Amino acid sequence: MTSCTHFRFLPWLLAAGVALLALTAHAAPRKPSDDSEVLERLPTRAGDASARELVALRAAMAAAGKDPLPAARLAERYFDLAMARGDPRYAGYAEAVIARFPEPLPPELLSMRGILNQYRHGFQAALDDFAAALVQNPQLAQAHAWRGAIFLVQANYAAAQEECAALQALGKTILHASCSGLAQAYGGQLAAGYGALQQGLASSRDPDNRLWLLTRLGEVAAWRGQPKVAEEHYREALRIGRDDGYLLAAWSDFLLDNGRPAEVLRELADWQASDTLLLRLAEAAALENSPDAARLAQTLDERFAAARQRGDTTHRAEEARYALHLRKDPASAVRLAAENYAVQREPRDARILLEAAIAAADPAAAQPARDWLRDSGFEDQRLRELGQRLAPGPAQAASRAEAPR
Numbered sequence: 588m589t590s591c592t593h594f595r596f597l598p599w600l601l602a603a604g605v606a607l608l609a610l611t612a613h614a615a616p617r618k619p620s621d622d623s624e625v626l627e628r629l630p631t632r633a634g635d636a637s638a639r640e641l642v643a644l645r646a647a648m649a650a651a652g653k654d655p656l657p658a659a660r661l662a663e664r665y666f667d668l669a670m671a672r673g674d675p676r677y678a679g680y681a682e683a684v685i686a687r688f689p690e691p692l693p694p695e696l697l698s699m700r701g702i703l704n705q706y707r708h709g710f711q712a713a714l715d716d717f718a719a720a721l722v723q724n725p726q727l728a729q730a731h732a733w734r735g736a737i738f739l740v741q742a743n744y745a746a747a748q749e750e751c752a753a754l755q756a757l758g759k760t761i762l763h764a765s766c767s768g769l770a771q772a773y774g775g776q777l778a779a780g781y782g783a784l785q786q787g788l789a790s791s792r793d794p795d796n797r798l799w800l801l802t803r804l805g806e807v808a809a810w811r812g813q814p815k816v817a818e819e820h821y822r823e824a825l826r827i828g829r830d831d832g833y834l835l836a837a838w839s840d841f842l843l844d845n846g847r848p849a850e851v852l853r854e855l856a857d858w859q860a861s862d863t864l865l866l867r868l869a870e871a872a873a874l875e876n877s878p879d880a881a882r883l884a885q886t887l888d889e890r891f892a893a894a895r896q897r898g899d900t901t902h903r904a905e906e907a908r909y910a911l912h913l914r915k916d917p918a919s920a921v922r923l924a925a926e927n928y929a930v931q932r933e934p935r936d937a938r939i940l941l942e943a944a945i946a947a948a949d950p951a952a953a954q955p956a957r958d959w960l961r962d963s964g965f966e967d968q969r970l971r972e973l974g975q976r977l978a979p980g981p982a983q984a985a986s987r988a989e990a991p992r
Contacts, residue, residue: 673861775964917946
């Protein structure tokens with residue numbers, strides 16, 4: 588595996604769930620008395636070839652001995668399944684594959700470990716792994732792509748653009764278009780970012796690449812105030828027919844923003860195992876006064892409580908949204924959103940912080956998001972209006988100007 592085949596930013600990977608919590612994540616641990624005992628069978632879907640593919644990849648790794656490439660391919664496939672299905676157990680399987688190899692790891696496994704570190708929101712450890720991998724293999728496009736993803740999540744757009752340029756120098760046209768498109772979109776150039784993503788889409792025939800690009804095109808079109816165009820992109824991505832938690836979350840948010848919760852109930856009926864998608868399902872159920880609304884909210888409450896007990900902080904943006912929209916607890920929401928924004932600063936992270944600060948009447952808490960809006964020039968009208976609602980009035984502004992520094 589010399590490079591990644593597609594450029595999945597874990598936005599909710601990184602942001603709202605790139606650590607997507609599984610249905611069984613809250614269960615108490617139990618050590619089996621027999622190594623042969625089956626604790627649980629992971630879900631499969633009718634006609635799903637993933638199980639056969641994993642069997643083949645495991646066999647290839649077993650036959651390869653110390654060759655790291657088959658192991659890297661297996662770990663990458665496990666990670667893809669974790670992202671597609673919102674099930675972090677697959678990420679654990681990928682980590683176990685890498686743990687079979689002694690230090691120092693070869694570049695392919697270093698890069699894969701970096702991907703898994705960022706999944707757990709260990710961003711600095713991930714950046715260190717990618718840097719070490721690139722020392723061994725400067726041609727490893729995967730490492731540049733994921734470094735760019737992390738820098739985007741951290742709102743370090745200059746550093747992200749350096750990784751985009753490295754991808755261009757390596758001749759990775761689609762990866763460069765994807766990287767630079769998001770960097771421009773986040774950095775106050777929505778039209779240019781949209782154009783770059785379109786160029787990447789026009790150059791790609793790979794279904795996974797196209798799904799990712801169409802999803803991000805849908806988001807950018809929505810930020811540009813073009814809901815019809817956004818919906819066309821989302822529906823084209825859905826027609827590809829691949830399980831993808833990020834696509835379903837983005838599509839559900841689009842539907843909720845446009846007053847269509849009943850469609851979310853239909854789209855996500857079979858996706859309650861992912862907390863990221865369950866949150867959106869619960870929001871839609873509450874808006875529709877569904878008989879399941881209380882049960883769904885209670886399930887989320889239990890999962891977040893279990894995550895807190897484990898010391899898991901990768902879910903703070905989702906929990907902030909839950910606290911604000913379902914628990915009606917703006918004080919907790921703004922605290923969680925501020926803690927989240929200290930780590931990851933994508934547009935969706937800014938949005939929940941701004942919304943929570945407005946509800947909690949705590950404009951100071953949202954100042955980092957307002958600073959980002961000012962410095963980045965991010966053009967989404969919804970976020971800019973939220974920021975304006977928190978702007979100090981004339982008396983407050985005068986008081987701030989007179990305050991000692």
